[in-house]
Amino acid sequence: MIKGYAGRILEVDLAKRTFAFKPLDEETARLYIGGKGYGTRLLYDMTEPGIDPLGPDNPLIFATGPLNGSVAPQSNRFAVVAKSPLTGGIGNAACGGSFAYGLKKAGVDILVCKNQSAAPVRLEIDGDRDEVRFIDAADLWGKGTYETQEILGKKKHHAVIGPAGENLVLFAGIVSDERIAGRTGMGAVMGSKKLKAVTAYGSRRLEMEDPEAFKEYTKQIRAMFRDHPVLGGTLGAFGTGQIVNTTNARNILPTHNFKYGRFSQARKLSGEYIADHYLVGTRSSCIHCPVTCGRQVELEGVGVVKGPEYETLALMGANLEVGDVKKVAEWNYLADDFGMDTISLGVVLSFTMELQERGMLDAGVRFGDVSGVADLIKDIAHRRGLGDDLANGVKRMSEKYGGSEFAMHVKGLELSAYDPRGSFAQGVEYATTNRGGDHVQGASMYLESVGPFTINPRNLKLKADLPILQQNLACAINSMVLCLFTTYGIIP
Numbered sequence: 001m002i003k004g005y006a007g008r009i010l011e012v013d014l015a016k017r018t019f020a021f022k023p024l025d026e027e028t029a030r031l032y033i034g035g036k037g038y039g040t041r042l043l044y045d046m047t048e049p050g051i052d053p054l055g056p057d058n059p060l061i062f063a064t065g066p067l068n069g070s071v072a073p074q075s076n077r078f079a080v081v082a083k084s085p086l087t088g089g090i091g092n093a094a095c096g097g098s099f100a101y102g103l104k105k106a107g108v109d110i111l112v113c114k115n116q117s118a119a120p121v122r123l124e125i126d127g128d129r130d131e132v133r134f135i136d137a138a139d140l141w142g143k144g145t146y147e148t149q150e151i152l153g154k155k156k157h158h159a160v161i162g163p164a165g166e167n168l169v170l171f172a173g174i175v176s177d178e179r180i181a182g183r184t185g186m187g188a189v190m191g192s193k194k195l196k197a198v199t200a201y202g203s204r205r206l207e208m209e210d211p212e213a214f215k216e217y218t219k220q221i222r223a224m225f226r227d228h229p230v231l232g233g234t235l236g237a238f239g240t241g242q243i244v245n246t247t248n249a250r251n252i253l254p255t256h257n258f259k260y261g262r263f264s265q266a267r268k269l270s271g272e273y274i275a276d277h278y279l280v281g282t283r284s285s286c287i288h289c290p291v292t293c294g295r296q297v298e299l300e301g302v303g304v305v306k307g308p309e310y311e312t313l314a315l316m317g318a319n320l321e322v323g324d325v326k327k328v329a330e331w332n333y334l335a336d337d338f339g340m341d342t343i344s345l346g347v348v349l350s351f352t353m354e355l356q357e358r359g360m361l362d363a364g365v366r367f368g369d370v371s372g373v374a375d376l377i378k379d380i381a382h383r384r385g386l387g388d389d390l391a392n393g394v395k396r397m398s399e400k401y402g403g404s405e406f407a408m409h410v411k412g413l414e415l416s417a418y419d420p421r422g423s424f425a426q427g428v429e430y431a432t433t434n435r436g437g438d439h440v441q442g443a444s445m446y447l448e449s450v451g452p453f454t455i456n457p458r459n460l461k462l463k464a465d466l467p468i469l470q471q472n473l474a475c476a477i478n479s480m481v482l483c484l485f486t487t488y489g490i491i492p
């Protein structure tokens with residue numbers, strides 16, 4: 001087996017409660033690397049067209065790549081792949097945290113969860129004994145992602161769902177530590193299998209082809225990150241919220257359900273403002289990553305929690321016309337605890353507010369008004385009342401209530417936080433990336449509007465070339481399951 005891989009796929013049948021370790025296919029690994037690439041190949045081979053994404057025939061695939069589990073920076077991530085219940089296409093999402101590390105320590109590159117359990121269950125993968133335990137999870141069902149991980153023990157590495165996944169919210173995600181595989185509803189697929197959590201551990205060591213060269217290269221990459229203006233500077237100091245002021249200045253900060261690209265209170269949502277007024281304690285990081293882009297803020301009655309990242313600040317702040325970071329942090333905490341993608345959630349809320357504004361729906365929530373939002377988030381997570389419709393995403397909502405012309409999605413996936421009218425190549429990305437309205441499968445806005453060097457976002461030059469470059473790059477990075485911020489180091 002090629003070095004870097006553990007060399008094994010673990011297949012679990014949740015209905016029969018059986019498991020089998022199978023060899024990773026070397027040729028497939030050479031062709032598709034791992035993560036999204038290998039996972040998508042497996043999904044393609046294992047499924048027939050037309051299967052129900054929330055039915056037993058949809059496998060849930062957790063996939064790592066050759067660097068995951070190592071000390072290489074930005075490498076401890078995993079991908080989740082399944083048919084998406086939100087888009088009906090190939091779903092995938094990536095997540096930091098520590099689960100990838102646990103999976104590789106257990107000697108597993110890829111975990112395939114087949115079929116559905118009849119009752120709530122959790123898995124423990126013990127790599128030292130080559131054992132998988134199916135443990136009754138009725139006591140955890142209904143609990144949030146934070147409490148679930150607390151109960152399972154902080155020393156082990158978990159991937160869990162919250163009530164949103166259990167209740168099949170179509171944009172539910174899967175959480176590891178404080179990070180989430182948010183997009184395309186992978187948490188709903190996990191919930192459909194009644195799989196509450198997966199815990200993986202072991203003491204296997206990863207072998208590298210040339211350990212000395214790997215050590216030296218890792219040292220060089222760390223030094224390059226340290227000296228990089230974004231990776232070693234602003235990203236650590238201000239988090240991803242550092243780009244709020246930039247996107248606002250460039251007129252691409254979604255505001256009022258993408259009606260405008262500029263928000264009068266943007267400064268109060270910026271990473272710089274958060275650093276000055278709200279940041280507490282140490283900055284947080286995915287395991288072995290020196291960048292520490294995570295924020296920590298204190299919420300009254302809750303304690304120190306993860307601070308909101310750029311997409312959340314933009315879509316649950318500016319896009320709802322709310323300039324109160326504490327409120328956004330509170331909603332972010334709720335969404336993380338319920339296990340929901342804040343990108344889709346933010347756009348669902350802004351779409352609901354626009355329906356309200358136009359008199360097409362009485363949801364009791366309005367732009368610029370924080371009242372009722374937290375309750376609506378809770379209703380979505382539990383599919384209560386109107387929350388049951390909102391839990392289906394904006395495409396399905398617009399089919400029921402109208403407003404398809406202002407339902408901000410592509411292929412059923414709600415748009416990320418960059419208004420394409422001020423970033424034309426990002427518009428091409430939204431139209432062409434294979435999972436829908438997305439910035440992680442193709443991030444042209446970084447070169448056009450956000451990064452230290454920008455290409456004119458409004459003329460037509462490079463508007464096909466940039467997305468091709470970015471999507472090819474993102475595909476390689478997502479198949480290695482590295483953090484997309486790696487591209488900041490590759491492209492100045």
Ligand code: SF4
Binds near residue numbers: 096290291484485
């Ligand atoms: S840059 Fe941030 S998101 Fe990426 S791996 Fe490091 S801590 Fe995680």
